[in-house]
């Protein structure tokens with residue numbers, strides 16, 4: 028492999044893994060190049076939110092796969108048969124793979140090729156996609172391999188950052204070409220503040236456009252974007268139209284601005300409940316074209332005769348071709364197009380620098396910009412980061428501004444009420460394991476038990492704890508935490524009453540087993556709920572509080588209960604647990620709503636899901652439903668109504684599409700990590716020795732020579 032400098036053996040890469048919904052930062056070997064390949068040292072790699080939406084929904088065909096399809100950099104190695112490129116060339120990567128010989132490929136329509144696929148992204152065509160198999164890895168890495176025909180030399184006056192974003196600009200060129208515009212056209216652009224919308228606005232002057240009408244949600248962002256336009260531009264902010272889907276506010280506004288109708292609509296509006304955006308169709312004049320590139324999954328509520336009467340054209344398009352990218356590169360090269368102000372996506376690395384407010388950057392300059400202290404990192408879309416009030420602390424994860432039902436948007440008291448109700452439940456489960464030990468002597472005398480039988484009263488609960496973790500907790504992944512908490516806290520309460528009124532050893536033994544079996548899930552779930560309710564910077568304290576509670580609730584009971592058992596008899600120990608469990612059950616019913624929340628990246632950046640997110644076949648509502656809850660659909664479009672208190676009390680809030688079987692298997696997969704085995708063993712040895720001490724102490728100390736009373740033990 029010839030190279031300008033000695034190349035490293037390994038590199039960092041942001042990858043999607045099979046079975047994971049997170050982006051992983053991995054150290055992997057440098058790609059091996061073949062005779063027709065070049066190796067590019069990545070200088071800039073753009074981020075599209077569609078990439079992360081795909082990771083979340085696990086749509087990657089070849090895993091692990093390096094993400095990222097917007098790439099620019101320098102050639103550092105060249106395959107033996109490549110003569111059209113030189114070491115040190117500044118290039119952009121054209122990520123669109125195709126067969127290069129079918130009827131689409133030879134007629135400037137290669138995005139429709141059956142083998143069409145995008146490096147670092149998805150395959151679109153229904154063909155075999157042999158090239159995608161070989162070149163599925165993208166450019167969110169230090170190096171990327173590509174065949175020589177997919178590189179473009181970057182003009183000298185164009186930065187790597189801008190070159191990486193040529194992909195978006197070229198997609199906008201394709202949309203504008205599809206509109207088939209006549210001179211002085213009036214063009215409506217929807218989702219105009221997203222990256223595709225702004226790309227279209229920057230390119231408008233090169234097409235016969237006399238007037239632009241930009242439609243988007245936020246008035247503030249629209250005004251910022253409007254300033255970038257070189258053609259006369261008006262804006263319509265959906266924010267300012269009130270309940271426009273119901274009142275037809277958008278229709279009225281469009282009729283005011285353009286009474287004769289627009290010549291084209293370039294529609295980048297995504298979202299599964301975007302039905303109402305079809306109101307914009309009313310703004311289309313005779314002979315107008317609707318060009319859709321947003322990935323809207325809803326049905327078009329339109330009488331077909333309307334197409335005939337108005338001579339409308341409806342055109343769907345996705346991706347771009349080499350002629351589109353050439354158009355953009357030519358305009359950048361001669362200086363007529365300046366793309367420095369394209370909207371950007373900001374990366375906030377997990378690990379360090381949380382408190383430092385970072386300026387909005389257009390691209391990720393290098394994979395080293397991401398802190399690799401942590402294996403998994405978070406990407407935050409949009410330039411408007413939410414901070415903790417009055418501080419410079421960036422909120423991780425970013426709460427969904429548009430959704431009051433996001434647990435991270437709940438008031439502090441509500442988050443703490445839920446946390447403490449669950450903490451008490453988890454504490455009580457521990458309390459119930461060890462607290463009966465001081466009662467060994469009275470129990471032994473009442474039921475005529477051997478020491479061996481007595482120790483079973485403690486060890487059976489340890490068994491119950493394990494069963495609870497492995498057989499009950501997984502249900503929470505599928506059905507939500509609230510139903511699991513409600514059922515397990517009720518069973519725990521009932522079993523403690525059973526234990527308190529037990530008249531035989533076996534009855535007491537079984538009551539204790541079932542009590543802890545049901546409550547055992549509270550330990551892992553209470554840790555999980557910390558993640559649901561608190562921001563990263565708060566989780567340390569809450570996890571610490573939880574850890575302290577576990578320790579106190581397991582060590583204190585023998586001390587406290589000794590006195591209670593001595594004065595009132597052993598059943599009172601279980602009555603005490605029943606009373607606290609009953610009160611806590613009421614707290615769980617009223618203060619612990621469902622905390623599971625699917626955070627939707629789309630909601631963070633209006634309409635910033637570009638064309639790449641569109642599948643070949645437009646998804647039907649039925650297709651979408653398994654992937655998006657109603658809530659998510661609402662989030663995708665931004666208008667979410669807060670749930671009433673009564674709605675939050677509902678025991679049930681839908682199931683997760685993940686398989687229940689997988690939820691049961693998942694804990695065992697961690698055994699593949701030596702670090703996990705070490706942690707599990709250390710914890711288990713600690714717990715086991717503690718339980719042995721608690722169990723043995725009353726037996727040893729109540730016999731000669733000590734003859735301690737119950738409270739002395």
Ligand SMILES: [Zn+2]
Pocket residue numbers: 125126127128129130131132137140141142
């Ligand atoms: Zn083809």
